[in-house]
Structures are given as structure tokens and as C-alpha cells.
Amino acid sequence: MxxxxxxxxxxxxxxxxxxxxxxxxxxxSGEKNLNPYDTHAIEAAMQIKEGGAVPVEEIxxxxxxxxxxxxxxxxxxxxxxDRSVHLSDPVVAGSDVAATGYALAKTLxxxxxxxxxxxxxxxxxxxxTIGAVVAEHLSMPSLTQVIKMDVEGGVGSGSLRCERQAxxxxxxxxxxxxxxxxxxxxxxxxxxPSLKAIMGAKKKPLDTVTAGDVEIDASKVGGDNSAAQWVAxxxxxxxxxxxxxxxxxxxxxxxxxxxxxxxRKLI
Amino acid sequence: MANILxxxxxxxxxxxxxxxxxxxxxxxxxxxxxxxxxxxxxGENVPQELAASLGKYGAKKVLVAEGPEGLAQPLVDxxxxxxxxxxxxxxLFGGGLLGFEIGAGLAARLGAGVAMEVxxxxxxxxxxxxxxxxxxxxxxxxxxxxxxxxxxxxRLNAFELGDASGADAPVEQLSFELSAQAQQATMVxxxxxxGADVDIEGAxxxxxxxxxxxxxxxxxxxxxxxxxxGGNSAVAATRAVVDAGWYPxxxxxxxxxxxxxxxxxxxxxxxxxIQHKVGMQASxxxxxxxxxxxxxxxxxxxxxxxxxxxxxxxxLTEAVKAKKGS
Numbered sequence: 001m002x003x004x005x006x007x008x009x010x011x012x013x014x015x016x017x018x019x020x021x022x023x024x025x026x027x028x029s030g031e032k033n034l035n036p037y038d039t040h041a042i043e044a045a046m047q048i049k050e051g052g053a054v055p056v057e058e059i060x061x062x063x064x065x066x067x068x069x070x071x072x073x074x075x076x077x078x079x080x081x082d083r084s085v086h087l088s089d090p091v092v093a094g095s096d097v098a099a100t101g102y103a104l105a106k107t108l109x110x111x112x113x114x115x116x117x118x119x120x121x122x123x124x125x126x127x128x129t130i131g132a133v134v135a136e137h138l139s140m141p142s143l144t145q146v147i148k149m150d151v152e153g154g155v156g157s158g159s160l161r162c163e164r165q166a167x168x169x170x171x172x173x174x175x176x177x178x179x180x181x182x183x184x185x186x187x188x189x190x191x192x193p194s195l196k197a198i199m200g201a202k203k204k205p206l207d208t209v210t211a212g213d214v215e216i217d218a219s220k221v222g223g224d225n226s227a228a229q230w231v232a233x234x235x236x237x238x239x240x241x242x243x244x245x246x247x248x249x250x251x252x253x254x255x256x257x258x259x260x261x262x263x264r265k266l267i
Numbered sequence: 268m269a270n271i272l273x274x275x276x277x278x279x280x281x282x283x284x285x286x287x288x289x290x291x292x293x294x295x296x297x298x299x300x301x302x303x304x305x306x307x308x309x310g311e312n313v314p315q316e317l318a319a320s321l322g323k324y325g326a327k328k329v330l331v332a333e334g335p336e337g338l339a340q341p342l343v344d345x346x347x348x349x350x351x352x353x354x355x356x357x358x359l360f361g362g363g364l365l366g367f368e369i370g371a372g373l374a375a376r377l378g379a380g381v382a383m384e385v386x387x388x389x390x391x392x393x394x395x396x397x398x399x400x401x402x403x404x405x406x407x408x409x410x411x412x413x414x415x416x417x418x419x420x421x422r423l424n425a426f427e428l429g430d431a432s433g434a435d436a437p438v439e440q441l442s443f444e445l446s447a448q449a450q451q452a453t454m455v456x457x458x459x460x461x462g463a464d465v466d467i468e469g470a471x472x473x474x475x476x477x478x479x480x481x482x483x484x485x486x487x488x489x490x491x492x493x494x495x496x497g498g499n500s501a502v503a504a505t506r507a508v509v510d511a512g513w514y515p516x517x518x519x520x521x522x523x524x525x526x527x528x529x530x531x532x533x534x535x536x537x538x539x540x541i542q543h544k545v546g547m548q549a550s551x552x553x554x555x556x557x558x559x560x561x562x563x564x565x566x567x568x569x570x571x572x573x574x575x576x577x578x579x580x581x582x583l584t585e586a587v588k589a590k591k592g593s
Binding site: 096101132143161167226229230235245247250253255258 | 278
């Protein structure tokens with residue numbers, strides 16, 4: 001079985017995210033890291049590999065993004081991926097969700113995976129939707145926000161028994177492979193990479209591909225060809241900032257909380 | 268003419284409230300565009316009256332497709348067929364997990380533009396403009412569509428329910444074929460309830476616990492505090508801890524959980540992700556305790572305490588008890 005894990009570099013959560021007023025797009029400069037949600041997808045792949053229910057030949061991390069996205073791939077490899085693929089081409093810059101999903105699907109097609117895993121959302125754009133777009137382009141079944149996943153049967157006849165929470169409670173869904181699964185963060189507790197794995201990550205094979213290499217139709221990607229067009233960005237209505245207490249003396253803090261509640265007749 | 272097709276999620280004989288809101292919103296927008304809003308339901312033996320009842324919220328016609336319930340891809344197939352045959356300009360979804368999956372799949376199938384987490388939509392110059400908050404709600408982006416079809420996926424509770432004053436709508440059967448991918452997934456069990464059946468929607472005071480409580484046993488601190496408030500108070504939880512099995516699903520706030528608006532919402536160890544915020548932001552007073560000063564919840568709480576729950580909650584419980592006793 002071959003597993004591809006889609007990963008993304010996102011602005012470090014400690015760095016303030018902003019919109020570039022001239023383009024209406026997110027300013028993706030500044031400190032970057034691997035999207036924390038993606039670490040759960042890599043861990044899920046590792047657990048299938050180590051679980052032994054089905055032999056896993058390879059775990060491949062796949063990303064699309066500028067040169068700096070290589071760091072997210074190194075991190076993914078340090079967490080267990082065997083090698084990585086980087087779709088890097090100015091032509092895909094500024095793609096919306098639908099165009100990004102198309103470009104990633106084309107990149108995945110070349111790898112021909114039995115299972116595509118990804119995190120439930122990205123830490124920056126908060127789109128929960130890329131998995132469904134990729135699955136549609138690959139004509140594969142898909143499910144998002146999966147919190148438990150068991151592999152049953154072998155390659156070719158294999159399937160996944162997935163659990164996830166939806167609107168009315170927990171659903172259990174049986175899905176035949178190949179499939180695209182986005183995992184929720186409750187699925188596992190990602191491991192920390194060893195120092196050796198971090199040091200070795202740069203030596204693992206990294207394949208950089210262009211849009212042409214994976215037969216992406218350039219008229220379907222990029223900011224100007226994306227069907228959803230960001231026309232403006234504005235500020236939300238200002239909300240009065242709440243009062244903040246830093247707890248130094250807990251007795252005093254609690255007194256303040258009680259007074260605050262009492263003033264509003266909440267006790 | 269610009270018609271809008273609205274997806275209506277249903278379960279156990281009732282239409283989802285967010286879907287009803289989307290139908291109301293769709294009817295309003297379609298009227299501004301000089302078109303009609305139609306709704307679509309998919310399921311096994313969908314009751315005719317249930318489908319027709321969407322007319323009360325403004326749907327001029329309701330399409331019913333026969334297929335497996337609770338999965339997105341059959342709906343992508345059905346809606347793509349309806350849109351291709353019926354010439355709809357927009358597809359609209361209320362907040363909800365399935366709506367996100369269906370809308371995204373539909374965008375890929377039709378080459379359509381998609382905007383998700385939309386909080387407002389307006390008609391302008393004969394087309395729709397969607398507003399979507401981004402960057403932890405610190406900015407709002409406006410999105411237009413270049414494609415023939417625009418897909419709008421609302422945020423939970425974004426679309427208000429209109430008055431149900433309309434008449435029943437005519438119902439039409441939609442025949443469509445399941446795609447290969449839609450046939451690869453099978454629902455085994457749907458809507459399983461995990462944990463005790465608790466009622467949090469009627470509470471005036473909610474003590475909500477998140478991952479910051481550390482472990483399942485940590486919820487005792489929240490329960491003790493709710494007990495100290497007494498009366499109409501209850502304990503609620505985030506999705507992360509419900510998925511982890513620390514607390515019952517019935518107590519979950521937010522996307523795929525409950526929406527609440529108590530007099531006091533005290534969030535203990537909750538970071539305040541958007542998926543949680545959408546379920547509690549209408550609370551009258553929001554108090555947050557979190558050890559991370561950068562937690563997003565401090566951006567929409569009325570009183571924020573940066574500190575250790577394990578130290579603060581027990582003392583707060585004692586202080587509330589003392590106050591109640593005085």
C-alpha cells in the first residue's frame with residue numbers, strides 16, 4: 001500500500017496573520033511551520049504502517065507552495081514520511097480552494113496512491129474542504145474529520161472503517177480503497193521527531209515538480225483563473241475588548257471574578 | 268433570471284435548522300436577483316410532506332432524490348445533475364459538515380467557485396457577493412464568482428430562519444446516477460449518541476470545559492463549579508474533548524454540536540476555535556480562563572483570566588459557594 005499525505009506550510013501561529021491590501025490575499029511571508037493539523041495525518045499514516053494489518057511500502061508527503069514550503073516537507077519526513085514531492089510553480093500561486101485541489105490531485109495522480117490522508121483543516125485558511133475537491137478530481141470516495149480509522153482487507157480489495165462526528169452524532173462509514181481521508185485531531189497524538197530524524201530529513205528524496213511535469217492545465221490554476229475571486233477585504237465591526245486579569249495571586253483573582261459576576265447579577 | 272438551489276439536510280423526519288435558515292436566505296436572495304430558490308433533499312423514501320414543507324420557508328420547488336443518506340458524494344451527483352439540467356446560478360448550503368463536503372465536491376465537479384464559512388451574502392448588480400471572515404475573524408473577505416455557478420457554504424447559524432408563512436411547495440422527483448466514487452462508501456451506523464444524554468440548551472449558566480482540563484477527570488472541577496452556581500446551571504464541552512471520550516456528545520458546543528446562548532458562559536481551558544465560537548458567541552456574558560495569553564477566546568470574552576485552571580477553579584467554586592451562602 002502506498003500512502004500520500006498532503007501537507008501545507010502555514011504562518012506560525014505566534015506570528016500575526018494579515019491580508020495584503022493590494023491583492024486581497026493572505027500575506028504568507030514571515031515565519032512558517034508545518035500546519036499542525038497535518039501532523040495528525042502523518043501520524044495516522046505511520047500507525048497504519050506500524051500496525052501491520054496491511055504492508056505499507058511507502059509514505060509520501062506532498063505539498064504545493066513556494067520554495068519555503070520545503071521546510072514543511074522536511075518536517076513531514078522527520079515525522080515519518082519516506083520521501084516528498086513539492087509542486088512548485090509560479091503558475092499555481094494565488095489559486096483558490098478549487099484550483100488548489102485540482103493542482104494537488106494532478107500531482108497525486110502521478111504517485112497513484114492507495115490512500116490519501118490530510119489534516120482536517122489548515123491553520124491559516126481554515127478550509128475544511130480541500131479533501132473533497134481532491135477526491136472528486138481523483139474519482140475517489142472521501143470522508144472528512146475522521147477520528148478513528150481501521151484498515152481491513154488487502155490492497156486491491158482493501159477498505160477503511162471510519163468513524164467521525166457529524167450533525168446528529170457519530171457515524172461509522174465503510175470506504176473502499178483508494179480513498180481520500182481527512183483526519184480530525186482527535187484521531188491520535190502525533191509523536192515528536194527524534195533528533196536523528198530531524199537531522200536526516202534533508203537527506204531523504206525530495207522531488208520538485210512543475211505544473212507541466214504533472215500535466216496541470218495552466219488555464220485552471222492561479223489567482224487570475226480561480227473561479228472564486230477575492231474582491232475586497234474589510235474589518236469586522238469593532239467589539240469592545242474584554243477585561244483581562246493575569247493571575248498572580250489566585251485569592252485576589254477569584255475575588256475579582258466574583259465581584260465581576262456579582263455586578264452582573266450572575267451569582 | 269438567476270435561480271438558487273439550496274441543500275436541505277434532514278434526519279429522522281425533520282429538516283436541519285441551519286438548512287431551513289439557508290432556504291430562507293436563498294429565497295430572499297433569489298427574489299433580489301429576480302429568480303427563485305429551490306431546495307433539494309436526498310434520502311431513502313423522503314416523506315413528501317417533509318419536502319413540501321420547505322415551501323413555507325420560501326422554496327418555490329423542492330427536488331427529491333433517492334439515494335443513501337448521510338454521505339456527501341451522492342449529493343454531489345444529484346446536485347450536479349439538477350444544476351446542469353436546471354440552469355441554477357448558485358448553490359447554497361447552511362452550516363454543517365455535509366454542506367462543506369458536498370459544496371467542495373460540487374465545485375470540483377462543475378468547475379465552480381466556492382466560498383465557505385460565509386457569514387453574509389448580498390445581491391449586487393445581478394450577482395451575489397459572499398462575505399467570509401478570515402484570520403480568526405480579524406478580517407472579512409468579499410468573494411465574487413467568475414464561474415457560471417457560484418457555491419456558497421454558510422457558517423453555522425449564519426442564516427436566520429425566516430417566518431414560515433409560505434405555502435407548501437410542489438415536489439419533483441430528481442433522477443440521477445451515482446458516480447463510481449459515491450458507490451465506494453457505505454454508511455454502517457449513523458447518529459450514534461456517545462455518553463449520557465444531558466441537557467445544556469436550557470441552562471442559564473454553562474461551565475464549559477476544553478482540552479485545558481487535562482484529562483477526563485479534570486471535568487470534576489467544572490462540575491463542582493456548576494454545582495456551586497446551582498439552579499439552572501450545567502457543564503458543556505468542546506468537540507476535542509468529546510471526541511477524546513472525556514465528556515458526552517450531548518454536551519458538545521459548536522459545529523456538529525449544540526448552539527447555546529446562556530446568561531453566563533464560563534469557558535475553562537478552551538482555546539476558542541471558530542468551530543466552537545459559532546456555537547456560543549451569542550452568550551450574554553463570556554468569561555474565559557486559559558493559561559495561554561494568545562488563546563483566540565480572549566478576543567471575544569468579556570472577562571478573560573490568564574492563569575492555571577487547577578488553581579483558579581477550586582477557589583472560584585469555594586468563593587461562589589460562600590457568596591451564595593451569604
